[in-house]
Structure formats: C-alpha cells, structure tokens
Amino acid sequence: MPGRRVARLIPLVATLVVMPGTALAHGPTECTSGPTRLASADTPHAVDAHGDGSAYGAAFGNTADIIGAWVSGPSAWEDRESTTPFAANIRVEALDRHPLLGRFYVVFDGADSIPQWVRAEADNPDMQWRFGYGHLEGTTYVRDGATTGSANSAAGTITINIPSTILPARPADGSAAALNLTEAESFLRLPQGVPGVTGNLLSVDVAAADCAVTLYEAAPVVV
Numbered sequence: 001m002p003g004r005r006v007a008r009l010i011p012l013v014a015t016l017v018v019m020p021g022t023a024l025a026h027g028p029t030e031c032t033s034g035p036t037r038l039a040s041a042d043t044p045h046a047v048d049a050h051g052d053g054s055a056y057g058a059a060f061g062n063t064a065d066i067i068g069a070w071v072s073g074p075s076a077w078e079d080r081e082s083t084t085p086f087a088a089n090i091r092v093e094a095l096d097r098h099p100l101l102g103r104f105y106v107v108f109d110g111a112d113s114i115p116q117w118v119r120a121e122a123d124n125p126d127m128q129w130r131f132g133y134g135h136l137e138g139t140t141y142v143r144d145g146a147t148t149g150s151a152n153s154a155a156g157t158i159t160i161n162i163p164s165t166i167l168p169a170r171p172a173d174g175s176a177a178a179l180n181l182t183e184a185e186s187f188l189r190l191p192q193g194v195p196g197v198t199g200n201l202l203s204v205d206v207a208a209a210d211c212a213v214t215l216y217e218a219a220p221v222v223v
C-alpha cells in the first residue's frame with residue numbers, strides 16, 4: 001500500500017513520448033466550503049496549482065496533476081431521505097493519456113473523526129477502473145472494501161461513491177454537520193512491462209484542503 005508524502009521528484013528512466021492534449025480550466029484559488037450540492041468542478045472544495053506535480057507526472061502530460069477535489073451529494077435538509085450517495089470527486093489535467101497507471105485518493109475525517117479515504121485505481125492487471133475505500137493507519141492507506149464510481153476521461157473527472165458507514169451520521173435534531181476534507185492525492189507507477197503492472201507506486205501530486213465541507217444543512221426554521 002502506498003504511504004503518504006512520498007518523494008515526488010524522481011529521475012526518468014527513459015524518454016517518454018506524450019500525446020498532446022487540451023488543458024482544463026481551473027477553478028477558484030482558495031478552498032471553497034459550503035453545501036455539497038453546490039460544489040462542482042468549477043467550485044471545488046479543494047484546489048491545487050497547475051503543473052506542480054513531479055517530473056514523472058509531467059512526462060505523462062500531467063495526467064495525474066490534480067486541479068481540484070470536491071464532495072457532492074444530497075445536502076439539503078429536504079433531501080434527507082434521498083438515496084443518492086455522497087461522492088468524492090477529483091479533477092485532473094487529463095485522463096486520456098496512456099498508459100495511465102494511476103491511483104487517486106480523497107482523504108477526509110469520517111465517523112468518529114477517523115481518517116478515511118476513497119480511491120479510484122487504474123493500475124491493476126486488466127487496466128480497468130476499480131474503486132475502493134479504507135482508513136489511514138499512520139501514513140499507510142489500509143483498504144477496507146470496494147465501492148462504486150466512474151471516470152470521465154474526456155472531462156478529466158473521477159467520481160467515487162462514499163459508503164455511508166464511513167461518513168458522520170446526520171444529526172437527528174436538525175442541526176448542520178460538516179465533513180473535514182483533508183486532501184486529494186494521486187500516484188503513478190513506473191511502467192515496467194505492463195500488462196502485469198509491476199513497478200513502484202509514486203506520489204505525483206497532493207491537493208491540500210483542510211476544508212469544513214457542509215455535509216448536512218440545518219433544518220429550515222418554521223415561524
């Protein structure tokens with residue numbers, strides 16, 4: 001499992017050819033808190049500077065350079081019975097440049113303030129997107145199970161559904177509650193003979209947030 005804060009500047013072991021792509025527009029330059037239903041790729045909860053990833057990531061056209069991350073879901077009080085899952089979203093410079101041997105994490109304080117994460121990974125032998133969740137033990141990502149999600153390569157966005165069991169419970173008294181979003185982090189593997197996908201998993205970019213995201217809004221006051 002990857003550890004956090006892995007060294008990002010590494011020597012390239014070969015000359016890598018990158019297909020040209022279109023850069024995505026960036027959102028705000030500061031952390032944006034607020035209801036999850038209002039967050040989006042243009043108004044994310046966490047933002048990061050463009051092109052600040054490792055030399056390895058740059059060689060792959062910044063495919064894992066994080067632009068922003070946000071939580072989406074039915075935050076309005078009147079939607080409290082909604083079955084729509086909360087989801088973590090990540091936007092990167094591009095997902096359409098191959099080989100994409102990457103993992104993408106969103107880390108937050110879950111139930112009982114335990115550091116939790118959800119991830120999307122495309123560094124498995126069949127190179128298909130898989131989604132999982134888990135918790136942090138020190139600096140180690142410990143996997144607890146599988147979840148669902150999707151990836152839009154053209155838009156550069158990844159959506160990972162967050163299991164309700166690792167989220168803070170909605171207050172029964174109608175008060176608001178926040179989710180502390182800690183960071184989003186991307187990893188890439190050195191391609192050594194892909195299809196078996198061996199090689200080191202290296203940290204490429206981190207978008208720090210420390211945002212108090214409004215997960216549940218307060219009930220409206222009836223006069």
